[in-house]
Amino acid sequence: MKLNLVLIDNRLVIDMNVNDVIGFKADGYTGLPERFDLDVMGEADVIGTVELSEEQVTKIKAEYKSGGKCDWCGEVVAELSHPHFNDFAIGKKMCRTCWDHDRDVYKGSCGDDIGDFKPVGRKNSHEY
Known part of the structure; x- marks a missing residue:
């Protein structure tokens, strides 16, 4: 599959050709999954194309x-988890770094262990 390689804010971005017109966002891949404003993606300079296999796109x-x-x-990362039971927020997701920080804090302050980080979409992850 051939996809456009564009330049946004001096970063190379693969335009994944997935657009959310209602949310006005476009999927762009920089080595991590990111979403860009649809107009930013549409106006970005195309500097080439990349060919990815179906397996890579999947x-x-x-x-x-x-x-x-x-x-x-606010960091963009490849894996997120639903928040732990001591910091629960519906619809929000937490990265491994924030999870590990909270785990240390809760263990040290009140003795609670929130457990291991469980990425969304992985076997044994907790879904709310």
């Missing part, structure tokens, strides 16, 4: 389900 699309932007620190 793996990248899976990252959009289990990865994205952490609602705590």
Whole structure:
């Protein structure tokens, strides 16, 4: 599958050709799953194309389900988890770094162990 390689904010982005017209967002892959404003993606300079196998595209699309932007620190990462029981927020997702930080804090302050990080979309992950 041939996809456009564009330049956005001096970063190379693969335009995944997945657009959410209602949310005005477009999927772009920079090595991590990211969403760009639809107009930014549409106006970006195309600097080439990349050819990805169907398997590669499938793996990248899976990252959009289990990865994205952490609602705590704002970093874009490949794996996110639903928040733990001590910091529960419906519809929010947390990265491994924030999870591990909270785990240390809760263990140290009140003795609670929130357990291991469980990425969304992985076997044994907890879904709310």
